[in-house]
Amino acid sequence: MKVVVIDLEGARNEVEIDPTLTLMENIKDSGVPILAMCGGGCACSTCHVYVDPDWMDRLPPRSDVEEDTLSQSGDVRPNSRLSCQIRPDESIDGLVVTLSEDTRE
Numbered sequence: 001m002k003v004v005v006i007d008l009e010g011a012r013n014e015v016e017i018d019p020t021l022t023l024m025e026n027i028k029d030s031g032v033p034i035l036a037m038c039g040g041g042c043a044c045s046t047c048h049v050y051v052d053p054d055w056m057d058r059l060p061p062r063s064d065v066e067e068d069t070l071s072q073s074g075d076v077r078p079n080s081r082l083s084c085q086i087r088p089d090e091s092i093d094g095l096v097v098t099l100s101e102d103t104r105e
């Protein structure tokens with residue numbers, strides 16, 4: 001299972017997914033730079049990604065806590081998600097996400 005991560009330089013990175021980890025942890029382990037300052041605690045918004053709109057309906061909706069944390073970001077869009085709140089499974093094999101400026105290290 002793979003996810004395509006478009007990094008801050010615009011490069012497409014194919015990230016092999018370990019389903020026991022969150023999307024943020026998978027991105028970090030792949031070596032693609034992502035700040036993820038709070039380590040997955042849903043408290044910082046520095047793991048903020050934009051999900052390709054074609055994939056939005058395959059993800060469960062944002063929780064209230066995710067919604068609150070995302071509001072710290074300067075550029076929230078309808079397809080904004082915190083990657084530490086996404087638990088990958090087979091249904092999102094091939095998902096495409098673009099890192100937001102919030103993830104810059």
Ligand code: FES
Pocket residue numbers: 024036037038039040041042043044045046047069082083084085
């Ligand atoms: S890593 Fe901090 S909110 Fe996701």
